[in-house]
Amino acid sequence: MNSLTLAIRQEAARLLEEKIVDVVIGFEAGTLPLKAQPAFITRKEEAEKLVFNGFCQNNLAAYLTRFPKEKRLGIICRGCESRAVRALVIEHQHDRDKLYLIGVPCTGIIDWRKIERRVGENTLQAREEGDEVIVTTRDGEHRFRRADVLHDSCARCLHPNPVGADIVLGDPLPEGDPERAWAPVLEFEALPPEERYAYFVQETGRCIRCYACREACPMCYCTECFVDHTAPRWTESMITPGGTQAWHIVRAFHQAGRCVSCGACERACPMDIKMTYLVDKLSYDMMQQYGFEVGASDEKQPPFAAFTLDDRNRFVR
Amino acid sequence: MYKILPKADLPRLIEKWMEQATVYAPVRQGDFTKFEPLSDPAQADLYYAANTRYPPKSLFLPQSEVMFRVKGSEFEPTGDEVSSRVVLGIHACDTRALQLLDGVFVDRDYQDPYWARKREQTTLVVLGCANPCETCFCTSVGSGPFDKRGADVMLIDLGNEYVADVRSEKGQVLFDHLPDASQEQIDASRQVQAAAAAKMKKPFETEGLKDKLYNLFESGFWATIQQSCLGCGVCTFLCPTCYCFDIVDEVQRNERVRNWDTCMFRIYSQEASGHNPRPTNTERTRQRIMHKYAYFVDLFNEIGCTGCGRCVRYCPVNLDIRQIIRSAQAWEES
Numbered sequence: 001m002n003s004l005t006l007a008i009r010q011e012a013a014r015l016l017e018e019k020i021v022d023v024v025i026g027f028e029a030g031t032l033p034l035k036a037q038p039a040f041i042t043r044k045e046e047a048e049k050l051v052f053n054g055f056c057q058n059n060l061a062a063y064l065t066r067f068p069k070e071k072r073l074g075i076i077c078r079g080c081e082s083r084a085v086r087a088l089v090i091e092h093q094h095d096r097d098k099l100y101l102i103g104v105p106c107t108g109i110i111d112w113r114k115i116e117r118r119v120g121e122n123t124l125q126a127r128e129e130g131d132e133v134i135v136t137t138r139d140g141e142h143r144f145r146r147a148d149v150l151h152d153s154c155a156r157c158l159h160p161n162p163v164g165a166d167i168v169l170g171d172p173l174p175e176g177d178p179e180r181a182w183a184p185v186l187e188f189e190a191l192p193p194e195e196r197y198a199y200f201v202q203e204t205g206r207c208i209r210c211y212a213c214r215e216a217c218p219m220c221y222c223t224e225c226f227v228d229h230t231a232p233r234w235t236e237s238m239i240t241p242g243g244t245q246a247w248h249i250v251r252a253f254h255q256a257g258r259c260v261s262c263g264a265c266e267r268a269c270p271m272d273i274k275m276t277y278l279v280d281k282l283s284y285d286m287m288q289q290y291g292f293e294v295g296a297s298d299e300k301q302p303p304f305a306a307f308t309l310d311d312r313n314r315f316v317r
Numbered sequence: 318m319y320k321i322l323p324k325a326d327l328p329r330l331i332e333k334w335m336e337q338a339t340v341y342a343p344v345r346q347g348d349f350t351k352f353e354p355l356s357d358p359a360q361a362d363l364y365y366a367a368n369t370r371y372p373p374k375s376l377f378l379p380q381s382e383v384m385f386r387v388k389g390s391e392f393e394p395t396g397d398e399v400s401s402r403v404v405l406g407i408h409a410c411d412t413r414a415l416q417l418l419d420g421v422f423v424d425r426d427y428q429d430p431y432w433a434r435k436r437e438q439t440t441l442v443v444l445g446c447a448n449p450c451e452t453c454f455c456t457s458v459g460s461g462p463f464d465k466r467g468a469d470v471m472l473i474d475l476g477n478e479y480v481a482d483v484r485s486e487k488g489q490v491l492f493d494h495l496p497d498a499s500q501e502q503i504d505a506s507r508q509v510q511a512a513a514a515a516k517m518k519k520p521f522e523t524e525g526l527k528d529k530l531y532n533l534f535e536s537g538f539w540a541t542i543q544q545s546c547l548g549c550g551v552c553t554f555l556c557p558t559c560y561c562f563d564i565v566d567e568v569q570r571n572e573r574v575r576n577w578d579t580c581m582f583r584i585y586s587q588e589a590s591g592h593n594p595r596p597t598n599t600e601r602t603r604q605r606i607m608h609k610y611a612y613f614v615d616l617f618n619e620i621g622c623t624g625c626g627r628c629v630r631y632c633p634v635n636l637d638i639r640q641i642i643r644s645a646q647a648w649e650e651s
Contacts (some may be wrong), residue, residue: 031629031637032452038634064548117348121367122451123629157365159373186327206346208371208380210550210632211582212633228584237565237576268633270551271370 002128004104005052007169008076012100012194013047021074021100025063027056033126033135034112038063052076054110054128054146065093072098082087082162083295084218084239087258090301093221103165105173106148108154110120113272115149118142153263153276156181163288163295171251185284187241199247199317200278206271207244213275216268219258226250254276257286257302260294318489320499325641327479331358331405333377333436334491338440340403343369352376359569362478363406368625372557373411374418376404377435380554382579384431384564385570393457401431402439403491409464409471409497410455410623412443414557420617421560423487440487443468447513451524456517456638459624463510473506480506486488520639523610523620527643530611533604538648543602545634552628552638553579553605558613558621561585580604606641 086200342361344352349370469488613621
């Protein structure tokens, strides 16, 4: 067991014993070697179930809006989760004083798809050892450099350290390299429009509208999503381009200035659809044009959500 | 009737079929396979061991399907008449699923002509699984990697050739001209089948399961297991036996269409009054499990799950149906 897991268990048990929170949201071992499962711990004895490793692929902040506001939640927060919690608190989705953030600096999530692409679908065991991931399949042992099998969003992560946490377990990590983080956005932007469109068509063409991307996203919490609205209906119902492209475009726009770049949407997608490139561009524009970055402050509203009476544009008055 | 088909001759055979029918087979798309109509026999990828990511139920119940169009005051058929089709390389679990769905779509009081027509026009050349995946559990739900029910032909891989177990007239049409398999080859194919089933783990027992689930209906079990569920449609859309659909009038195009729907979505059970009889994930998760392991058993005396493992592999939060069933069996209400 790694030392972080131990520290998380101790802290979770303490929070429950001292009745600081009603539930601790973390991870427990999964049923598949390359995956962990979200866990909801309400008794201190159960804290022993908690694990923390590179196979914890979900953004736990997605569960925050699923609990009533009076619930006191303890949440294991990596960089992206802590920024999502901040954004959600700014959007009044939970009271900060009802949250206890157990911060954990994060070395990135292992992308099971990258591993299976190399070793096939039948993994029997997987473990991390320092900078390596060791996977056992029916053909034997395979070793990977961690950096080679990180999820793309994690490989270009800017802020691996939690913000605004109540406690931080583990040592802080160096911040990410902005040049590396934004390189894919600039590269994609440099492509001719028809190539960009072709890529968008190709990716959305596989969409089955299961909305796993929406449900896995901490920032998608509308009680009624625009695609679910039936009177009047706002989108084409079929999995034709008119339906799937509209979904991906509007979903991306709703994330402008709100996306925390965790990549949970892509990890959840059963059809391997690339979609972070759309919102990453919007996040880049938010930085460039408004100097805004999600999670950087605990009070600044996202530019597209904020308005003031002295706005220089007349339309908001 | 057992025939022998050297693997080297398969492309030629597919080509021959293509003269008479549209041939579907798993085709590589990035990191997974999907059933597509072949334009060249070489596109067929039968050696990709895992199940296709997208379930072949879509060949019979497309995710989106135009049912008819309205022109003035007249109904117009869609004109998508299905011609003769061969589905090659479908696995036993997915074939079994089609057979279970026949119970829903054609065998009872109502017939679904869209489904029935496609089934009639299709010959299933099933590829048995000599090496089932770690997430497969067909043997736990009353099936197996070489379950021949629903197959027109079952191919058994002997390395350099297939033994073709031809089981229907439709299958005979495709395989009649091939040489008979020798007794030795038939025996070898039986060994392959027995070995494959023996390799599989049994993650749960189904004895008494239905009654146990009914007993748990009002229990705290469902609220406990659903906590991590995100409420997306991955498990049901990729499921070969989930068949729910929603009918929509696309009025701008004068079309009546149907699309896959899923009990895991809130709006699935949302009523026009505003009332939702399955208001939370708890009721919805219960519905999904009960439908497969209790209601389907009541209706058809078969479990409505074929153990393909897609929901296990692709659930974004690793909510594993095998674990759910095990937990249900072990659950003691406190």
